[in-house]
Amino acid sequence: MKDWHAALQLIAVGWYIALSLLIPFGIGLWLDKTKFHSFPKLTFTGVGIGTVVMVFGVYKMLKEIMKTENNTTKVRKHEKTTTENTEKKKDNNS
Numbered sequence: 001m002k003d004w005h006a007a008l009q010l011i012a013v014g015w016y017i018a019l020s021l022l023i024p025f026g027i028g029l030w031l032d033k034t035k036f037h038s039f040p041k042l043t044f045t046g047v048g049i050g051t052v053v054m055v056f057g058v059y060k061m062l063k064e065i066m067k068t069e070n071n072t073t074k075v076r077k078h079e080k081t082t083t084e085n086t087e088k089k090k091d092n093n094s
Contacts, residue, residue, distance in 0.1 A: 003072075009065050016061065017054055024050035 028046025032039040 006065065006069060009061070009068075013058060013061050013065075016057055020054040020057060021047065021050040024053070 024046035025043065026046070028042040028044070029039075031046075032042045036042060
């Protein structure tokens with residue numbers, strides 16, 4: 001695989017999704033079961049908060065990944081065009 005950086009970024013997005021949902025869920029569940037005995041109110045609140053955090057975080061992360069990938073693609077196209085132009089000049093000089 002050529003683009004390890006992109007693959008690692010996508011793995012990070014996966015971990016972000018999992019943790020941003022599980023941590024608030026766990027806190028809500030713990031508060032429901034031990035402190036307030038109001039199951040499932042705080043559990044659902046935790047899931048809701050986690051979902052909102054997850055959506056905004058993933059949006060920001062994917063937006064940055066897409067911008068990086070677009071810049072990389074533009075650089076590759078420019079390098080390819082430059083290489084082709086150099087080869088044409090060499091052929092014309094021969």
